[in-house]
Amino acid sequence: MGITSQILDPDHWQAALAALDWQVEMGLSDWVQEGPVNRYDLPERLERPSETAPAPARTPQTGPQTPQSDPVAVAQRAAAAADSLAALRDAIAAFDHCDLKKGARSTVFADGNPVARVLILGEAPGREEDQEGLPFVGRAGQLLDRMFEAIGLSRQSSDPASALYITNVLPWRPPQNRDPSPEEIAMMRPFVERHIALINPDIIVALGNIPCMALLNEKGILRLRGTWAQALNKPVLPMTHPAYLLRTPAAKREAWADLLALKARLHEIRS
Ligand code: URA
Secondary structure (H helix, E strand, C coil): CCHHHHHHCCCCHHHHHHHHHHHHHCCCCCCCCCCCCCCCCCCHHHHCCCCCCCCCCCCCCCCCCCHHHCHHHHHHHHHHHCCCHHHHHHHHHCCCCCCHHHHCCCCCCEEECCCCCEEEEECCCCHHHHHHCCCCCCHHHHHHHHHHHCCCCECCCCCHHHEEEEEECCCCCCHHHCCCCHHHHHHHHHHHHHHHHHHCCCEEEEECHHHHHHHHCCCCHHHHCCCCEEECCEEEEEECCHHHHHHCHHHHHHHHHHHHHHHHHHHHHHC
16 A cells, blocks of 8 residues: 555554654654755746847956945844834845745744843744744743743733743744854844844843854853843843753753842842
8 A cells, every 4th residue: 555545544644643743753843855955046047048148247346345235234224224113023024135034934023022121032933933923932932931930021921020022133944943154143133233222121131052142242051151241231141042951951950040040130120
């Protein structure tokens, strides 16, 4: 019996579903085809210019790149022009210089309460976030919610004192959840800075290495975690990422110490 007829057979579809569940459990996140597909290939008609058509005249490249083609300069201008969260969301969605955008389903902007005193800065959307268009909705996100609820903070709260605002350095899911490159971080940094300026939180929590790179220009979250730093004139608390805590439950003790330090600092600022 062929695989397709086995799957359609009522005696076999449950086995097929169980096999699929097992693969997802083991970390499968994307379907691949028999052969590689280069999604950045130009369409056929652009690939082969007509043999009779004259070659387009080339503009000589002289001097350094113009600011229009420098992704960081373009991002800086777009971010500076965004005078509201809605305008910033539109500016990010319109930014075409980051290749991650081409492979993503959603531009994941933020979640939570914009008047929150605590802003959580994560790394980049994963598969579930890309599907739902919201940050931290997968397993790591559920752990994040439980961690911060344990010190009385929630993205659902309407009270600024107990609210959270959550965003990421990258609004697009990197393929296979790879780490974003330094160039990708650098070109999205102006948007992160503007986002933080518009929210104006009392405290930023940098979850994992990528936000530490973006805000502090430093890597090594296991060394940085729990030590207060300063960026954009705000106190920054680096903490280990909840995805790391899911893999390394023994590290939850230190994460709890960091949450208590955050709670104490908030109390200090308030009084
Ligand atoms: N990990 C992150 O850093 N951000 C998300 O939104 C989801 C997972």
